[in-house]
Amino acid sequence: MVHRLDGRATWLVGRAHLRSHGLLQEAFAAAGARPYHYRLLAALEESGPLSQAELGRAAGLDRGDVTRSLDVLGGSGLILREPDPADRKRNRVSITRAGRAELYRLDAVLTEVQERFLAPLSAGERAVFLGLVARLARDPEGAREA
Amino acid sequence: MVHRLDGRATWLVGRAHLRSHGLLQEAFAAAGARPYHYRLLAALEESGPLSQAELGRAAGLDRGDVTRSLDVLGGSGLILREPDPADRKRNRVSITRAGRAELYRLDAVLTEVQERFLAPLSAGERAVFLGLVARLARDPEGAREA
């Protein structure tokens, strides 16, 4: 392989992501869902009914992608999209009973994927890794390096 | 944000990758190059002349993507592609003097990106992180290497 990349953090993170994403994709596809859908259902369940723009900000999705994903979720009866009577330019999106059930089902899928992804590490190592990668994941906005 | 994802390794790795990839993309674009090109030049410099299929396996690229990337690299004079006299179905690809210079230039860019990406971590933490993420990056099944 390419020795020059062996110790590069960006390379290793990319490869780890490839494996992680592959596992996730496979598991979600087998469950008939997509990561976007999970994120939206989770945001809805945790925050209660939201407008689509709020939902996008909560789940980290583009407004347009929210629209398209909700089309699918609504078609499956997992969410309810109704015009907001207080502001007619908004939609009020809420999770349905079926949506909650789906979310819980996917929670289990996600948990199982974590286990497979983290299999190479011991419990202690996992905790260390999670702490470090969380700091690398946060966008250091305003963080000025002295 | 979605509280449910905060501690998920797959989520954090995905977010870290997003930041990493963004930094890399930005820096390489400013340098007029692409990650694929760097990988190919690096593989060529480390292994010497290769066929395109070998090159793809060394750099982890699809054969088709190798073909298209070499079109660009060849057009810039960074690699030389000539028919292999010993096997007429192969191309013998080698890195040129200009290609080496480009590779070294991109090495510096890459190094600078590492620094920005890893900025949130101390030197000791970086070493720990690299060790752990390297183990997560390796595909635990199959993947037999020579």
Next chain:
DNA sequence: ATGTACCGTTGGCTCCACCAACAACAGTGG
């Protein structure tokens, strides 16, 4: 009433990874 800002929708884009088909070619066993 007018301007500004937001909303949802649609249509597009880039990047990365991957797959399928094809003709050309090499090496094999018969």
Next chain:
DNA sequence: CCACTGTTGTTGGTGGAGCCAACGGTACAT
């Protein structure tokens, strides 16, 4: 010699994920 198998390079796609621009509709402060 012939047929078969496998590889190579090329072309033409697929798909997910993230993102941006433009549009018409709506709310609200001025």
